[in-house]
Amino acid sequence: MKTLLRPRTAVAALLLALASSAAMAATGEAQQEANRKAVLAFYEKGLNQKDADAALAYVGNRYVQHNPGAADGPEGFRKFIGFLREKFPDSHSEIKRSFVDGDYVILHVHAVREPGTRGNAIIDIFKLEDGKIVEHWDVVQPVPENPANSNTMF
DSSP: OOOOHHHHHHHHHHHHHHHHHHHHHHHHHHHHHHHEEEEEEEEHIITTTOOOOHTTTTTEEEEOSSSOOOOOOOHHHHHHHHHHHOTTTTTTEEEEEEEEEEEEEEEEEEEEEEETSSSSEEEEEEEETTTTEEEEEEEEEESSOSSSSOOOOO
8 A cells, every 4th residue: 555645744845855955065065165264274374384283283194195296194294394494484375266076175376485486386186084184186387487378377
């Protein structure tokens, strides 16, 4: 024997499902925004303020580095920040835009190691787990002196 839902019960079930779906979407959006804020804070503390310990508060129990010139883990990150502090104390990275896709945050950055130079265009990709950074990839391209077009890289 088939059981049919009464119209009111069907409408109530549909409304409950829609509300649940909306709540899940809002939770997902809130987590994505929290991920963005964590990466932006990590970047500011680490790359601009050159405070590795403050930046590492945003890193999870592992930190996998996909840049072949940088070592994995907190010590690899500390070493990189130490290098910046020593060789390029006035370096600054300006985040031009950020994108979030689930557990991934992507930054488009203009990084200038020495004031007055053109610097580099960088795309940084971070993977987060439970709101903490666990992986990093980057692509770096020098800003050319004589570009082939009048468009900017940013």
